[in-house]
Amino acid sequence: MGLEKTAEILFNTSFFIYILTLITYSIILINKSKLFKTIGSIMLFTGLLFQTTGLALRWIEAGLSHPPMTNIYESLIFFAWGIVLVYLYFEKKYQINTIGILVIILVLVAMGLASLSPNRNIQPLVPALQSWWLPLHVFFASLSYALFLLSAIFAVLFIIKAQKIKMLIALLFDSFSLFCLLIVGGKSIFLLQPFSLNKVEFADGKIIHSPELISIPGINFLFLILAVFFAFGIIRLISKITTKKTATTKETIDPLSQTISLTCFILYAFSILWLIFVFYTMPGLSPASNPYSLGILILGFACSILQRILFIKYSFILNNLPSLNLLDQLSYQTIIISFPLLTLVIVTGSVWAHYAWGRYWGWDPKETWSLITWFIYALYLHLRFQKGWGGQKTALVSILGFFAVIFTYLGVNILLSGLHSYG
């Protein structure tokens, strides 16, 4: 148990390093100084080292034939690891530090989601998973999903930069913020009691690692405000696109959104302080007992603040982003690397299935969805090669493809039943 505990501490440390990196990368967005870029990269790399060590320790603890990628918790941590690894490579090669903030937010979200998993301990392997195809299959999957994620980020930024719709970026961060609240609040968000106060529960003298048990007063209220704000934004965005007015050069800050943001800030700060208060006053609890709920809440707060900053420094940030051409090319380049990797994932999976289940293809939902994803990216490549599409049109296909990736990765396990039930 010793090494497993150490590994968890290492994951928590890397999680907090990534949160700190978020600050550096926000500065990179609004500041052109080279110093921060270097600091950011070094911090991100340090986080990656901690995470790598954690994964290695977990592997050592579980035994050589049991790599740390056998349930949804390990798989998400491994996916986050893949994203950071792939992003660092692209950052070094193309100097795209300004997009780092989006990547880190998604890494944190992935690790936060991992923390929601009820089974975080090393579990015995079912017979079907005892194969050397497992690490191969999952390693390629992690890399290819990470690359598809990067491609989608490039595509989103391309659309933001090309469309010059300020609202879009605000909505993006609002949705992150909402998502964070959803992770921390869990079901309690949908209970319409603005100030519910649950007791922290103990089972066998231990604290159950479930954020739902630490109820934060007002979190549902906060969620409601943000959701309404978000819905308003979407309506305004749609009306803006449909009316096709020429973009007004002078951006006005409307007082309503200002007030709402301010309310959100206060509620966020209150929630964070409440959580810290709970952690330090309740017996047997400490920030380390459930670091992710605190971390994710801070992340949500950061997203809200960032959204305001982005709104104010919008045109500067837009210029600071990589050029349209580079974004388009990178969105394409990532897909052209990850497409063979996805093919490898499917092929290694099917060789493995041939040995374990006695068939190479059985139209299992996971298999079918991986094929759907493969078809979508094949479509992307044909539209690009043969039809000469580019820019916003292919960017949309790339984003669509990433939704398929996410559904293949998480949606299938949550919504559909099949043989591939281990993440």
Added chain:
Amino acid sequence: MNKSFDPIKHFWNFFKSVRFTVSILTLLIFSCILGTLIAQKPQVNIPIEELYSPLLFRILDFFSLFDLYHSWWFTLLLGLFLINLFVCVTDKIPQYIKQFKTDLSRTGLETLKTATHYKELTTLNIAKLKTIIKTKLKGFNHVPEKDSSCERFYLAKGRLSIFNPLVVHIGILLIMLGAIWGSIFGYEGQVTLRNNQTTSTFNIVTNNNTMILPLGFALKCNEFKIEYYTDKNKNPKQYYSDLEIIKNKKSIKKETIYVNKPLFYNDLNIYQSSYGSDPLFSFKVVNKTTKKEYHITAALNEKQEIGETKATLIPIRYSDDFKMGMHVSLGPAVLVHLNTGTSMTAPFWLLQQYPYIKTQPHAAWDIDLVEIKDNFYTVLLITKSPGIWLIWLGAIILILGLFLICFYKYERFYIIIDKSTAVTHIIAKASRLPINLENYFNKIILLCKDV
């Protein structure tokens, strides 16, 4: 102008069009999504009819939506996809060969100037530049120009990469051919074996009936064993079957198979699929009048006579954890039926852990459940998958082709020295992904600058 209508050419052009490919891919995507949203036949245990209203069920069933991936229209879609692939491949081969043969070294300067990687440098010392090209930039060839005022140097890399897409599509074609081959001549069956049991046939269960096919040899299970994890849940770690293949009463092959390690013999694959158990129950039976003790072992639903008496005992139900009410669990129990020969009694439960609890004490007999012995049988999956080698070959070719597209590109570099204006034009072109050209292009510029 008299344009005669050629139906074959018309169809050919239709099948090779990008629009057709895109439509087929889109249709395949949507039908696959549909297949994951509607529960497919083998996936659910309850009858599908109960999930829908009769009318909806009939409509869905008419389009074979409960067995979508094997329906006629999905097969048709895959067939069209195959035709599309085949037509594209055969159509593209001459084009690729033509492209491969085309010499691009003489492309006009005006066309080259439109390339994304184009740079103009002023050159004062032409002779020095030429020596630099010859010594430091290896591989550049001098190309004679009609216009004598210009000198042209050309370097081409990776010309064979023109065939990359062909490799990819041939790979997919092979995979599909292998799959068709397998779906026509392949099958999947099952066999259950106990320790030391031998079989020479296996069962194929299709929608409504079971077929029994000969194996072509005798298959014997020498031993089946399970390994458990030592933690509190005691989940199975791995299960093994010691198999022996016997032909003409001679042992041909002995192999232990387990999950992830099948046995391949001739063209049959034998997999460790799962296992089951028919427990054997040992009873101690005492005749209260004669005080005689009998020991009986019986499987579920197996009638056993009690010694020389006319009485019989049948275990009719087994519960690994007998529950009383909601919360009291009494451990393993067996429901038995006793026939004393003269009178019938109602079936009663026997508890292994609590022998003194008698649910229905009998006047003449005293029965105790002494032992429950697991009597495992192994469930083997027997498949024949011809053409699988074609699928693996196709997969290797496909992946190879995709990685070639990624890393192996047709790149062309031009250095054109215009002597009359003392200007050097440097151009780099690539078939795809010009982003990686940069390094070599910049190297050329760096070397040719300030000469």
